[in-house]
Amino acid sequence: xxxxxxxxxxxxxxxxxxxxxxxxxxxxxxxxxxxxxxxxxxxxxxxxxxxxxxxxxxxxxxxxxxxxxxxxxxxxxxxxxxxxxxxxxxxxxxxxxxxxxxxxxxxxxxxxxxxxxxxxxxxxxxxxxxxxxxxxxxxxxxxxxxxxxxxxxxxxxxxxxxxxxxxxxxxxxxxxxxxxxxxx
Numbered sequence: 001x002x003x004x005x006x007x008x009x010x011x012x013x014x015x016x017x018x019x020x021x022x023x024x025x026x027x028x029x030x031x032x033x034x035x036x037x038x039x040x041x042x043x044x045x046x047x048x049x050x051x052x053x054x055x056x057x058x059x060x061x062x063x064x065x066x067x068x069x070x071x072x073x074x075x076x077x078x079x080x081x082x083x084x085x086x087x088x089x090x091x092x093x094x095x096x097x098x099x100x101x102x103x104x105x106x107x108x109x110x111x112x113x114x115x116x117x118x119x120x121x122x123x124x125x126x127x128x129x130x131x132x133x134x135x136x137x138x139x140x141x142x143x144x145x146x147x148x149x150x151x152x153x154x155x156x157x158x159x160x161x162x163x164x165x166x167x168x169x170x171x172x173x174x175x176x177x178x179x180x181x182x183x184x
């Protein structure tokens with residue numbers, strides 16, 4: 001044979017048969033198991049990351065709601081302080097309107113200013129507490145005077161010295177009242 005010609009070795013078959021593919025190395029099942037294990041690990045990591053993301057989003061939403069609620073509470077507190085600071089002015093108007101004046105036009109002007117101030121405060125959330133003729137409630141009324149009376153029922157408010165107010169459902173100032181007590 002010529003040394004330049006390729007030689008074909010024939011083993012267990014003819015030269016026309018394709019060569020047998022190499023046999024699967026014993027590590028092939030291990031490689032599949034490794035890929036499956038990596039896939040499962042990555043799926044678990046993805047699920048864990050999704051869970052952590054969902055939790056962080058929920059925490060952020062809760063934080064946002066809490067911050068909004070706290071901001072609203074601060075705003076309400078500031079408004080209640082402002083309204084509370086205006087109550088003595090409202091009281092002064094009420095006392096001024098109870099006095100007799102010779103100038104009816106001046107008195108009417110005072111009434112209009114008082115009414116506008118009261119309406120503006122009511123729009124903000126101010127609510128007067130009814131007192132006269134009601135049962136005494138220590139949560140709403142401050143008893144300044146207690147008078148023995150056989151005409152009125154026990155713990156009935158006879159007179160209101162200073163009106164009380166709620167602001168948006170919370171007590172802003174208790175009413176100062178005179179309360180009837182039964183004779184012993």
